[in-house]
Amino acid sequence: MDVARAPGRRSVEPCTEHRGPSADHDGTVTVAGVVSGITVRAGAWTGHTLDSALTSGSFLGRMPLIALIYLASHLLSLLGNGIAAVALPLIVLQTTGSPLGTAALAASTAVPAVVVGLLSGVIIDRINRRTASVVSDVISAASIAALPLVDLVWGLDLTWFIVLGILGSFGDVPGMTAREVLAPMVARRAGLDLTRIIGLRQTLTSAALVIGPAAAGVLLATFDATSVLWITAATSALAALLTRTLPRGLGEVEARTSPRRPILRELGEGMAVVARSRFLLGTSGLVIGLAVALGGLQGLVMPLYFDLISRPDLLGLVLTALALGMLGGATLYSGFGRRLPPRAWLSAGLVLTTTGFLLMASLITPALVFVGAAVLGLGNAVVGAVIGVLQIERTTPDVRGRVLSVKSALLTLAAPAGIGLAGVIAEYGSPVLAGLTVAGVWVLVLLTVIVSRALRDLESKEPAVAQQ
Numbered sequence: 001m002d003v004a005r006a007p008g009r010r011s012v013e014p015c016t017e018h019r020g021p022s023a024d025h026d027g028t029v030t031v032a033g034v035v036s037g038i039t040v041r042a043g044a045w046t047g048h049t050l051d052s053a054l055t056s057g058s059f060l061g062r063m064p065l066i067a068l069i070y071l072a073s074h075l076l077s078l079l080g081n082g083i084a085a086v087a088l089p090l091i092v093l094q095t096t097g098s099p100l101g102t103a104a105l106a107a108s109t110a111v112p113a114v115v116v117g118l119l120s121g122v123i124i125d126r127i128n129r130r131t132a133s134v135v136s137d138v139i140s141a142a143s144i145a146a147l148p149l150v151d152l153v154w155g156l157d158l159t160w161f162i163v164l165g166i167l168g169s170f171g172d173v174p175g176m177t178a179r180e181v182l183a184p185m186v187a188r189r190a191g192l193d194l195t196r197i198i199g200l201r202q203t204l205t206s207a208a209l210v211i212g213p214a215a216a217g218v219l220l221a222t223f224d225a226t227s228v229l230w231i232t233a234a235t236s237a238l239a240a241l242l243t244r245t246l247p248r249g250l251g252e253v254e255a256r257t258s259p260r261r262p263i264l265r266e267l268g269e270g271m272a273v274v275a276r277s278r279f280l281l282g283t284s285g286l287v288i289g290l291a292v293a294l295g296g297l298q299g300l301v302m303p304l305y306f307d308l309i310s311r312p313d314l315l316g317l318v319l320t321a322l323a324l325g326m327l328g329g330a331t332l333y334s335g336f337g338r339r340l341p342p343r344a345w346l347s348a349g350l351v352l353t354t355t356g357f358l359l360m361a362s363l364i365t366p367a368l369v370f371v372g373a374a375v376l377g378l379g380n381a382v383v384g385a386v387i388g389v390l391q392i393e394r395t396t397p398d399v400r401g402r403v404l405s406v407k408s409a410l411l412t413l414a415a416p417a418g419i420g421l422a423g424v425i426a427e428y429g430s431p432v433l434a435g436l437t438v439a440g441v442w443v444l445v446l447l448t449v450i451v452s453r454a455l456r457d458l459e460s461k462e463p464a465v466a467q468q
Contacts, residue, residue, distance in 0.1 A: 325378040349382030
């Protein structure tokens, strides 16, 4: 059994048990279901009564409210990030008047995001995970809300964008890791299967990829830049508020059996856990390799291809096909994840992902590119969900934050690396060669992981079992 454990520490997380409704749920979650039909009068739910309402499936039928709150906060946080990813470059361009300003902002925040992402794993393993998630979303909201305030008082320039962009990096990657670490705790408290929680979270992630950019476009066309920034900050703030309503005990850190060590030493221990585990190293490599290839295709090859054929209007349809494919794959896994073994899901996802990459990279016709994008999205979502579940099941809670933060931090560099690689190949070769090169990166990573036998044991395990 490939179990990741930090040296000198023992987990005392209680054994997983199903409470409330049974783990065999087949209902679906909609955003409307999170927002409407839930009316709690101020002061009506307190103490044990509120905690019981959050964890009882009878409060909202077959999906416990605690799970709905967790998923809704995840969606809102991603929506804030998605709107900012589209709106901020345009606002920077309008403010500075220089495309180099946008490039400088991206470059200056990349390295801090990686460093903060890695170090945040140590903090998440030390403090209440619910608190870590709340603080991360508050930081993200504050960094965006500060932009119109600075503009009002001093006037925005590139320096302010960079400073507040670095501040925002203290919230983005740590928040993503904290919510990922919370997933098994939410599943256990709600009495749901971890596969279902991860699948639903992946579904909402895919939905955010569709809604976020579209919402940014509508907001920028309807409101001025200041209003768009306030709305963007409000989504992250609301995500923090929702997470704050979860029971505090939900994210409590397990008892420590050894004294705290210097933060860099504990970070090194977490990285060593990944390095010693063939499974964690291989699956993290798959996720990062996928992000490199997808970043190169989506960020450079597709825009270049549609510009060359004088159909830039079709670029949005490719991204929509990709997002809808991801939405379909995540929905399928959340509903039927336990009906098939993990190996069957992962094998199907890897085949679909590879097929989608090759179809997109061929650039034969726009229609074939659309089909490839949808197939890639479908496979991508399944691969991400299966790996997410298996990594949590095979990592003890005392190092989970550090282990997952390694993957999250490296993912921030993956897409820029793919874009850079595709740009060099396209400059000295052709768009087709650039597409095939980044797709080849994925194929090479996949073959390496298969040959390393990192995927030999894919049997699903209860998280509590993997912690013993």
